[in-house]
Amino acid sequence: MTQTTEKGSANDNVEALDYSKTLYLPQTNFPMRAGLPKKEPELVARWQEMGLYRRLREDAAGREKFVLHDGPPYANGNIHIGHALNKILKDVITRSFQMRGYDSNYVPGWDCHGLPIEWKIEEQYRAKGRDKDEVPVNEFRKECRDFAAHWIKVQTAEFKRLGIEGDFDKPYTTMNYHAEARIAGELLKFARSGQLYRGSKPVMWSVVERTALAEAEVEYQDYESDTVWVKFPVTMTIQSDPEKLDLHGAFVVIWTTTPWTIPGNRAISFSKKISYGLYEVTTAENDFGPRPGEKLIFADELAEESFAKAKLEFTRIRDIGAGELASLECAHPLKGFGGGYKFAVPLIDGEHVTDDAGSGFVHTAPGHGREDFDAWMDNARALEARGISAAIPFTIDDAGYFTKDAPGFGPDREGGAARVIDDKGKKGDANKAVIEALIGRDMLFARGRLKHTYPHSWRSKKPVIFRNTPQWFVHMDMDLGDGTTLRDRALKAIDETRFVPASGQTRLRGMIADRPDWVLSRQRAWGVPICVFADDDGNVLQDEGVNKRILEAFEQEGADAWFADDAKERFLGNEHDPSKWHQVMDILDVWFDSGSTHAFTLEDRPDLKWPADVYLEGSDQHRGWFHSSLLESCGTRGRAPYDTVITHGFTMAEDGRKMSKSLGNQVFPQDVMNQSGADILRLWVMTTDYWEDQRLGKSVIQTNIDAYRKMRNTVRWMLGTLAHDEGESVEYEDMPELERLVLHRLWELDKLVDKGYDAFDFKRITRALLDFMVLELSAFYFDVRKDALYCDPPSSQRRRAALQVVHHLFNRLVTWLAPMLPFTMEEAWLSRYPDAESVHLEQFRKCPDQWRDDALADKWAKVRKVRRVITGALEIERRDKRIGSSLEAAPVVHVTDKGLMDAIDGLDMAEIAITSDIVVSSDAPPADAFTLDEVTGVAVVPAMAEGTKCARSWRVTRDVGSDPEFPDVSARDARALHELRDLGRL
């Protein structure tokens, strides 16, 4: 329908030719405004339909593999900015290696087991009034599984929307049956090699619910506790100084709010930062308790209030130093009670001791508190060397009763075992029994009550206790049969791993060097079980036949098989007596799950490889995934499952502080994608220093939107220009210097881009490319070449050379940026090559070494110096309203510097400075000529161009009208018009 109109108008207006229609002006359907929120989902759909992931694999078949192994996010909610940052970085690395000649396969994964999902299901139960304990374990597990599966689906869609490419149809998950079987298999390897052992540890325990609780499952409520000051008789000082013999018969006094833990006491903690003294009672108000003459040791800060509490007067005898304290041993205050407590109670230095309250000494019952346990374990080796057993007693059973490990209070007590807490959560008779025993032996200094906050179960709201419980551990320091320990191996593996940034190595090394044995046990339901059988002493059943049955069952039915009613008999078979073996019902630490992903993903998938080239996660994962994967792999395979570890920092709000719901400064990736586009978010990741914490907020996003627009417009102009590219090639030797200069720069950038991707330093690449586009292309090369590209005749070699360079520029810039901005670069690529499948199936194009020309670059650096003086002079003219367009000028350039003169010799400086003419002179310039301080030897005298303005090119020349057929255009433009007419294009 437009054709008839055009024909008509062309015939009518031969005289007043609209020259703009005779120019090679940019033409493109690539819009200036991206409309990414609408366009990106269309491209996601396109990639989905064409099976881009599969096509990438086909294309790369046989190439060297590059594997970035995915650290699994947890499947329990929508993605947040941290996920986006993490996946974008992984995607750019994966894509860049694919486009640089590797088979770079990314298999996303999910972490599915664990506490947070259990909570969600429990929460749903509470809402429905159901009781978790009445639901069969495997029914509960099924609901956890469904919950995780749901979020995997949601996150998959969100990741794809971000432009992440990977095997989303076949991801790995820690809960699929094969994974569960392999995780169990890895655990059995630790069991087989003797690295797995049963130890114990205090855990928070709810007597009411008969279950262990995690820190997040308790809440702190007000509670009234019985408090006691207890005297521990000093029995021995290791020092032989006779002046210190006055300690014999003295007492160390401790204070506690849990008298029932006294039977579990094994040590007294003091602090070397506190000053202590020896005190003597002078008068006693009460007729019970300490007598005058009795000697007691207290922290000086707390002595007075303690004596006041017991209604005593006292004098201070002397200082007691830390070294002296460390040498002391006491008897247990209940020594001999029920026939027990005959062990020595040492004094140990503890970081947790303060002189804010109590006596300055902390009663240490390693089975009843985290700090007590840590202090005890820190000293375990030294104590064993002194002949003191480091074993931790199990003084309380799961119902809150004292056991045989608490002589005189357990089943041996008259009337049966005393109890700490009863089934209703009320205080039992344990405190009373202990206090009476202490009074009976005159070991009570004072007693009282204290209102304070105390942990209660989240569910039942009843108080909880710390209780020693059997747990399964992995040895860090056991000889593994080759003279090395797990710790040795892990430290060696860290030395052999590349860390990006390097500080990660120090950080991980420090953690491995210091860490205690690995506790694998969790008293939970949703996870892979510690699928071993143990006897009463904690020895693990070693029978490959049993193990085989377990693993086969898991492979077929998942780890649920362990929790089926007949599991014990089924797995033990006929060879073992079920009454002699306990089926361990603990769940594996989920870090063991994710620490095993390398086994069931990298090793088991033929399209991957072991070890991985790269693991990439947030820097918090030094304690998490990097750590557990390292231990798991070193324990079973003797080396790390990765060659390189990359870490990123965290995303802060604009003011550098943490994002938080309450401050309302959160940025959601979904919002950025819907308002600006995923490519904007990706560009942010690419321009930021991701090894450190990054900032994200309104102005940061705007900065990236602006940068994006600049790049997009540059690409758009290239596309428009290339609309006229007919593919005629020009030999390198035949190209003008300006074109060769640009090719040289492209060659340099090629090296820089390659190095940048190798170093995972993306900001270096985006910075270089953006600067190149702005400073060298848009402001210089394109600006200069517009005249030739728009106006030159079809046959012009200059025009063809420029077109070819723009073609090279386009192909390289677009592919180099494709890993970073996959949506925009795909759009650009398909605009130029409508029949192409995808830019993501392209390889980076190499730049031939022929393009390198350092001498030319040096020369043109000088040319641009001269040009700067010329444009500076024109700016004065423009400011003073003598010219508007630079094409109105034809200045005289005085060049008295030989080097600069040699550089511009033979070049058309008018073309380069975009003026209509230029006169270059070596004469000394007049005094008032324009100069720049930073460029010596160049001075410019402005002048108006002489001649007539060409109606087509707008240059002012003297040859306008030389062709009578086209009287209003210059000779060059007349030639162009002739050629166009001959080609039938006019």
Place this chain on the structure above:
RNA sequence: GGGCUGGUAGCUCAGGUGGUUAGAGCGCACGACUGAUAAUCGUGAGGUCGGAGGUUCGAGUCCUCCUCGGCCCA
């Protein structure tokens, strides 16, 4: 409190082994163009290099302390 780590223009980043008036892009202001046009080109104004000491002829760069922030522990 401990381990690791950071604080350079409004924003994002450069600033080997200490050496002239601390750089870039964007943004901003002003101007030009009107054939990259909600684009393009040019010019310009923005920094006590978190703070204070110290070493040195000379420190954004080295040392000490302080301060604000981050991750992981306690």
